Amino acid sequence: MSDCTRRDFIRRSGNILYAAASLGAMPGCRKTGTPAEEWGGFKFAMCNESMGELSWAEQCRIVSEAGYKGIEIAAFTLVKEGVREIDADARRQMVSVMKDNGIECAGLHWLLAPPPEGLHFTTSDAAVRGKTVAYLDELIDFCGDLGGPHMIFGSPKQRNTVGISIEEAKKYFAEGLAQVADHAQARGVKILVEALGERLTDVVNTLAEALELAERVGHPAVKIMFDFSNTADETEAYDVLLKKYRKHIHHVHVQEMDGRHLGTGTAVKDYVKAFQTLKDVEYDKWVSVEVFDFSPGGKVIAEESMRILRQIEDKLV
Secondary structure, three states, X not given: OOHHHHHHHHHHHHHHHHHHHHHOOOOOOOOOOOOOOOOOOOEEEEEXXXXXXXXXXXXXXXXXXXXXXXEEEEHHHOOOOXXXXXXXXXXXXXXXXXXXXXXXXXXEEOOOOOOOOOOOOOOOOHHHHHHHHHHHHHHHHHHHHHOOOEEEXXXXXXXXXXXXXXXHHHHHHHHHHHHHHHHHHHOOOEEXXXXXXXXOOOOOOOHHHHHHHHHHHOOOOEEEEEEHHHOOOOOOOHHHHHHHOXXXXXXXXXXXXXXXXXXXXXXXXXXXXXXXXXXXXXXXOEEEEOOOOOOOOXXXXXXHHHHHHHHHHHOOO
């Protein structure tokens, strides 16, 4: 190596080490004052299942016109038996429609909700587990083909204990994720373990348990996410949790604590400190609106939730 090349290498290495030492924030986040470009603000997305009766084009139009930059997809809303029904041409068309509306795929969630029927990730039945892992592999390709960065692993009914202990269920959970992790990484997708409250499942109820499971897998394609309404079993405030797990959180779901859309409860007041924390660490991944009461309709949910998100933003410093 010549002296000139060596000096360039040392200079570049020093810059990299400086940036790494300066971050200490969520993956993809920067602290104010680093040499990196300025933070671009929150990236808001909306989950599509409240619009399941509408065409894909109409779903994308509603999301775009309400001011979101991404759409998060529950694959079961688009199929009769499974994602293999959506062939390569149809997937390219879905991407084209998103692009035409100025939005992106923010990822997938409700991964194992039927259809297809009969999936279970933590059952002691090896054949069922094998079938379920195989479908997760299909979802990885679907997500990758749509350009989605993340797959949110919630699916409480498909990970509950059935005649086995919680520890056995976690063992099967980790083993299944390990089987698909290389494939996910090859497709540019991360699988994010979602902590769900005890009211929904008995397997992985807190962020600490979610992180423990991800670390048991020990693969860069398996991480965790944060969901406001799924903090019922936590003992710390939203902002404290976000600070504590900031290095590991790759996605955020937001809704009122009862699962309804933003604006039907007290989120505009209660979530300010949490969003201030996200702003302070310059979180630049998706914040996605996920609701469980679809009765107001997708258009109302999209518009009213965005109105509250903007009100929360206005309160930040």
